[in-house]
Every structure is written in C-alpha cells, then in structure tokens.
Amino acid sequence: MGSTLAEKLISHAAGKEAVRPGETVTVRVDLAMMHDSSGPRRIAPILERLGAEVWDPDKIVLVSDHWVPAVDPQSAEILDITRRWARANNIKAFYDMVGICHVVLPQGGHLKPGMFVVGGDSHSTTGGAFGCYMFGIGATDMAGVLVTGETWIRVPDTIRVEWHGKLRPGVCAKDINLALCARLGLGGAEYRTVEYTGSLVDAMDMEERMTLCNMAAELGAQAGLIAADETTCDWIRATGSDPGDASPWQSDDDADYYATHSFNADELEPQVAAPHSPANAAPASKHSGVHIDQAYIGACTGAKLADLRMAADVLGGRQVASGTRLLVAPASRKDMMAANAEGTLTKLMEAGAIMMPTGCGACAGFGGGVLAEDEVCISSTSRNFQGRMGAQSAKVYLGSPYAVAAAAVAGEIRDPREFLQGA
Amino acid sequence: MGNEGGSAWVFGENIDTDQLAPGGTLKSGIEVIASHCLGALSPDFAKRVRLGDFVVGGRNFGIGSSREQAAQALCHLGVAAVIAPSFGGIFYRNALNFGLLALVCPDAGSISQGDQLSVNPEKGSVQNLTRDEEYSCDTVPSHLMEIVSAGGLVPYLEANRR
Ligand code: SF4
Numbered sequence: 001m002g003s004t005l006a007e008k009l010i011s012h013a014a015g016k017e018a019v020r021p022g023e024t025v026t027v028r029v030d031l032a033m034m035h036d037s038s039g040p041r042r043i044a045p046i047l048e049r050l051g052a053e054v055w056d057p058d059k060i061v062l063v064s065d066h067w068v069p070a071v072d073p074q075s076a077e078i079l080d081i082t083r084r085w086a087r088a089n090n091i092k093a094f095y096d097m098v099g100i101c102h103v104v105l106p107q108g109g110h111l112k113p114g115m116f117v118v119g120g121d122s123h124s125t126t127g128g129a130f131g132c133y134m135f136g137i138g139a140t141d142m143a144g145v146l147v148t149g150e151t152w153i154r155v156p157d158t159i160r161v162e163w164h165g166k167l168r169p170g171v172c173a174k175d176i177n178l179a180l181c182a183r184l185g186l187g188g189a190e191y192r193t194v195e196y197t198g199s200l201v202d203a204m205d206m207e208e209r210m211t212l213c214n215m216a217a218e219l220g221a222q223a224g225l226i227a228a229d230e231t232t233c234d235w236i237r238a239t240g241s242d243p244g245d246a247s248p249w250q251s252d253d254d255a256d257y258y259a260t261h262s263f264n265a266d267e268l269e270p271q272v273a274a275p276h277s278p279a280n281a282a283p284a285s286k287h288s289g290v291h292i293d294q295a296y297i298g299a300c301t302g303a304k305l306a307d308l309r310m311a312a313d314v315l316g317g318r319q320v321a322s323g324t325r326l327l328v329a330p331a332s333r334k335d336m337m338a339a340n341a342e343g344t345l346t347k348l349m350e351a352g353a354i355m356m357p358t359g360c361g362a363c364a365g366f367g368g369g370v371l372a373e374d375e376v377c378i379s380s381t382s383r384n385f386q387g388r389m390g391a392q393s394a395k396v397y398l399g400s401p402y403a404v405a406a407a408a409v410a411g412e413i414r415d416p417r418e419f420l421q422g423a
Numbered sequence: 424m425g426n427e428g429g430s431a432w433v434f435g436e437n438i439d440t441d442q443l444a445p446g447g448t449l450k451s452g453i454e455v456i457a458s459h460c461l462g463a464l465s466p467d468f469a470k471r472v473r474l475g476d477f478v479v480g481g482r483n484f485g486i487g488s489s490r491e492q493a494a495q496a497l498c499h500l501g502v503a504a505v506i507a508p509s510f511g512g513i514f515y516r517n518a519l520n521f522g523l524l525a526l527v528c529p530d531a532g533s534i535s536q537g538d539q540l541s542v543n544p545e546k547g548s549v550q551n552l553t554r555d556e557e558y559s560c561d562t563v564p565s566h567l568m569e570i571v572s573a574g575g576l577v578p579y580l581e582a583n584r585r
Contacts, residue, residue, distance in 0.1 A: 078450065138517035187483035365447055
C-alpha cells in the first residue's frame with residue numbers, strides 16, 4: 001500500500017521508512033515560526049525556567065503581526081519583549097511589523113516542499129500550500145520545540161478533497177472554503193489532514209492555494225496540503241530561494257485515504273457565512289439586503305495581493321456607500337507595495353477605503369478597527385466567532401474580497417457578481 | 424488522579440478559544456483571562472467553578488486559535504479535566520502541556536450540569552456518581568500521561584532534561 005503526502009512528510013521528519021495513521025512519532029523540526037502574541041512573551045519565561053537556549057536560531061522565524069502597531073502600553077510592551085528576545089537570541093529572520101506571519105513566511109522564501117514546520121498559530125495550515133507539513137501548536141509546545149528541536153505528532157488520516165471544473169468570475173478560493181465549511185462542518189475534519197487536489201487546484205496560483213490551505217484550520221484539520229508542482233517551485237524561486245526537488249513529495253496512487261470528497265466548481269456561487277460560524281455559509285444572495293456598518297478586507301486569509309485585486313475589481317470607479325465604512329489592512333508590506341505600484345491601492349482609496357497597517361488588525365480583535373455592540377460587519381477573514389472582532393453582540397459575516405467590496409459599495413450584502421463585468 | 428470527584432459544568436458543541444480566552448483579555452495575565460473564561464455562555468462559571476470540577480463539552484471543544492491561554496485558564500480555575508466527544512487538535516495538545524486532562528468520551532452528552540464525576544484516564548473511564556453510570560473514554564497514551572502527571576510539559580522537561 002502506498003503513502004499519502006502527509007505520511008511521507010511525517011515519516012521523513014521522523015526518520016522512518018513509513019508511518020501509518022494513529023501511531024505517535026517523534027519528529028525533528030526543520031523550521032519553527034512564531035509571532036508576537038504566542039512567541040517570546042510566553043516562551044522566554046519557560047526557557048528561562050528551564051535554563052535552556054534555543055536549539056538553532058537559524059531555524060526560527062519570528063514575526064510581529066498581532067499587536068502591531070501598539071495601541072497602548074501593554075501591547076507596546078509585548079512588541080518590545082519580542083524585539084529584545086530576537087536580538088538576544090540572534091534571530092536573523094525577524095520580521096517586525098511588515099506583515100502577517102503566514103504570508104511573510106513564504107514571501108521570505110522560508111518554505112520548501114518536504115519540510116516539517118511548526119507554527120505558533122492555528123492558521124499555520126497555510127504553509128501546506130507549499131508542499132511542506134506545517135501545523136499549529138501552542139506556546140508551551142513551541143518552547144519544547146525551541147529547546148529540543150523536536151516534537152511529537154500522532155500521524156493523522158488524510159481526507160482527499162478534489163475540486164474540478166472552473167470557478168465562475170467573481171468566485172474564488174474563499175468561496176470554496178466557505179462551501180467546504182458548510183459541507184463538512186466546523187471542525188468536520190476532526191484533526192485529520194486535508195489534501196486538496198484536482199484540476200481546479202492545479203490551475204490555481206499560489207495565493208489562492210494559500211487561501212485554500214489557510215481555512216483548513218476552520219475544518220479542524222491538523223494540516224492542509226497541496227502537493228508542490230511547477231507553480232509552487234516557480235513562486236519559491238521568485239523569492240530568491242531554491243525549492244529543491246519537489247518530485248518525492250506527492251501522494252502515491254495507491255495511498256489510503258480516510259475519505260475522498262469530489263466537487264465541481266462550475267456551479268459554485270459566491271458564498272457568505274452568517275454569524276457566528278464559518279459553517280453557516282450559503283450563497284451570498286441568501287443574505288442580500290443585510291445592512292453593513294463595516295466592511296473589512298484583511299487577514300492572512302483575505303488581504304494578499306490577489307485579494308486586494310479582487311476588491312479593486314468591484315470598487316474601481318465606485319464609492320463606498322454612506323453609512324458604511326471600508327477598512328483595508330494589506331496582508332504584507334510586499335503585497336501593499338505591489339498593489340500600490342500597479343494602481344490597485346489607488347482604486348481602493350479612491351473608492352473611500354480607509355487604509356490600515358499591515359498586520360492582523362481587527363481580525364482577532366487585537367488591532368484597530370474593532371466593532372461596537374450590535375454593529376454588523378462583513379469580513380474577508382477566516383472566522384467569525386462571537387466576540388472575536390470586538391463587542392460580544394457584534395455580528396460578523398464572512399465573504400470573499402469580492403463579496404466584502406460589493407457590500408461596501410451597496411451598504412448591504414449582495415451577490416458580488418452584480419458589480420462585476422462579465423460575471 | 425481526580426478520583427475524589429467533582430461537579431460537571433456542561434457546555435455545548437464548538438466551544439471555541441475566543442469563548443475560553445477572549446481576544447480582548449489576552450494582553451493581560453492569566454488571572455484576568457481566567458475570570459472571563461466561558462463568561463459569554465455562563466457568567467457565573469469562573470466565579471463558581473471549584474477545584475477538581477469537570478468541564479463537559481460537545482464536539483470540537485476548544486476549536487479555533489492556538490492560544491494556549493484557553494487551556495491554561497481552565498487549569499488556573501482548578502478544572503480537573505475536560506470531557507468531550509472530540510477536541511480542537513491544538514487545544515488538546517495545549518491542555519496536556521498544562522497538565523490538564525482532555526478526555527475523548529463519545530458519551531459525554533449523557534452528563535448533566537452538576538453531576539458528580541470521577542475519571543480514570545489510565546483505565547479509560549468516566550464515572551457518573553450521580554447517575555451511577557460509567558462511560559468509556561480514550562486512554563491517554565502513556566508518554567503523554569507522563570507529561571500530564573508531571574504537571575505539564577515545562578515541569579516534565581525540567582525533570583527530564585538534566
Ligand atoms: S490575520 Fe487573523 S487569522 Fe491570520 S494570523 Fe492574524 S489573527 Fe490569525
């Protein structure tokens with residue numbers, strides 16, 4: 001019997017011929033990524049208590065993205081601790097306020113097919129878009145990795161999710177994610193690995209693949225994986241890194257999957273998920289007419305260059321409705337500069353968008369742009385749990401950047417295709 | 424461990440990390456975070472939960488963020504174990520790392536608020552003393568049980584590194 005991609009990546013990291021679902025193995029870690037919130041402020045006291053040093057400063061990537069820029073002395077302190085720790089521990093790959101970790105990490109050329117990577121954040125599933133095994137862990141787990149260079153993992157079953165067909169204009173990876181959440185349920189993957197395949201995934205660019213793997217977290221997957229191909233390797237080369245040989249990192253034809261789900265994208269409509277769960281997704285038209293106070297384009301999920309372009313497709317030549325505000329927090333400085341150079345940012349700003357710093361911002365309620373009691377928001381972020389973006393009674397709908405931009409223009413939720421030529 | 428028994432606090436499905444450790448409190452220390460733990464669902468919980476009590480949830484307990492304060496808050500409040508049919512994977516790891524037992528129990532739904540429980544993780548059983556019932560739960564693998572018994576990953580590493 002063959003192996004799935006997940007099993008191959010884990011057995012490689014475990015130094016074993018093969019592994020099977022259910023067994024618990026010790027794995028060596030190729031790279032550890034953490035951010036200001038789960039990183040040094042929580043890890044430093046543990047290392048101190050253990051009297052331990054980090055196992056390899058060159059295998060650590062540190063990103064300040066959650067509490068940026070500081071809004072009060074407490075968040076300033078968190079950022080200060082992060083900077084001082086990076087210096088004291090000689091962390092060269094320290095990205096301070098230049099974007100969200102899951103986007104900065106691949107853009108910095110740190111991810112390659114075949115690697116085993118841990119991230120101190122639940123959306124670490126994003127990294128699986130590059131054919132490496134990346135999963136999220138908490139800060140104490142991370143401290144264990146930093147001291148030993150190892151961790152344990154229970155080998156998960158793999159769920160194969162195939163997408164075929166073509167997305168219609170105005171429909172994107174985010175809609176696939178929301179549709180999958182509705183189909184499989186929040187946490188429906190039950191900590192198995194989800195491997196995305198099929199002709200539609202093959203045809204996707206890296207940013208859309210990242211979006212796809214990003215919300216494997218909402219499916220409750222341990223990791224979201226896409227086998228590397230030429231698209232992956234070209235993208236990695238463009239960052240200045242060498243992708244190495246991606247050919248071993250594919251699932252075998254006779255691999256054993258826990259389940260296979262096959263979908264056709266031809267008929268998929270733009271989706272919107274109602275509060276307070278991504279699994280409450282339905283065609284956007286079903287929520288048509290819901291008044292929106294704040295439209296938010298942000299997060300690792302929905303503010304990369306491709307996402308900003310989607311928003312600009314809707315917003316170009318239009319104005320944000322009065323009584324509605326549009327906030328845009330680009331996912332990284334790189335994306336923001338590229339969007340600026342090509343005129344995408346201008347389209348957003350001319351439409352009335354309020355530009356926010358690159359970073360997590362309002363996504364998890366840490367930065368600027370949080371919601372008042374009873375306010376209604378539509379957001380390109382990944383989760384809409386109650387209270388996550390501000391007040392407990394605030395309501396957050398999730399949609400693609402197209403859907404968020406359309407709601408900003410209309411002042412209410414609409415099917416974004418009403419605003420797209422040829423859609 | 425935990426055999427002296429404690430009361431069950433019963434919650435529903437998909438208890439997420441924002442409900443366990445609200446984002447707005449995360450800048451603060453664990454005392455403040457814990458005082459808001461599950462507050463949106465049960466305003467009294469943090470005040471009234473007793474040392475050795477149990478939290479019982481539906482599927483996907485602890486789904487969401489990797490913030491380990493979600494598990495640490497329950498620990499801080501003295502919760503002896505969380506019992507649920509399934510857990511968010513990161514929460515499960517975090518719980519063990521804080522020495523908090525997370526027991527996968529398909530019959531968790533049979534437990535009612537206030538039931539007196541005791542658990543035996545090595546044997547894989549949950550006793551409902553109020554109803555005189557016994558439910559089976561997954562056993563915690565022995566090397567992870569060592570981490571729990573040590574009081575979490577940090578004390579475990581402390582004892583085993585030198
Ligand atoms: S943008 Fe949101 S989902 Fe992404 S890492 Fe930041 S808080 Fe998490």
